Amino acid sequence: MPTHRRLGLVFVMAALVCVSACGGTGASGIYGIAVTNHGGPLFGPHPSLTPSPLPGGFGLSHLEPDSHRGIVVRAVAGDGSVKVVAKVQANADGIFKVTLPPGRYQVLGAPPYSSDRKSVTVRAGAYTRVVVRTGVRH
Numbered sequence: 001m002p003t004h005r006r007l008g009l010v011f012v013m014a015a016l017v018c019v020s021a022c023g024g025t026g027a028s029g030i031y032g033i034a035v036t037n038h039g040g041p042l043f044g045p046h047p048s049l050t051p052s053p054l055p056g057g058f059g060l061s062h063l064e065p066d067s068h069r070g071i072v073v074r075a076v077a078g079d080g081s082v083k084v085v086a087k088v089q090a091n092a093d094g095i096f097k098v099t100l101p102p103g104r105y106q107v108l109g110a111p112p113y114s115s116d117r118k119s120v121t122v123r124a125g126a127y128t129r130v131v132v133r134t135g136v137r138h
Helices: 003-021
Strands: 029-036 070-076 082-089 095-099 103-109 113-115 118-122 127-137
Touching (some): 029 070, 029 103, 082 095
Antiparallel strands (some): 070 103, 113 127
């Protein structure tokens, strides 16, 4: 193999190793599920419900997926101030996904029925998983 081809191959392999080791340049953001306790107590599990699997691999819960729920994502600045950066709709299974740059965020259900605010950190090249409990009127 000619020297210039070997050098080109070495360069490509080194670049691939760096992308892999440095966390890559892939997309990042938040991947989550909105859940609610329709007809149950506002806080805590409904005593008559058995935990069941949530869609999207989010584990077991007494809560139900909150389909088509609006989700608000706010960026958190260094001084603690927040700014809405995304509004998305959960799908029929309560799943939502938002592509965002690395940083600190708050995720909550859209008004008038809000939720517990979840604080998350998005890292480069990865999606941060979050379960947002909605259906609590503020």
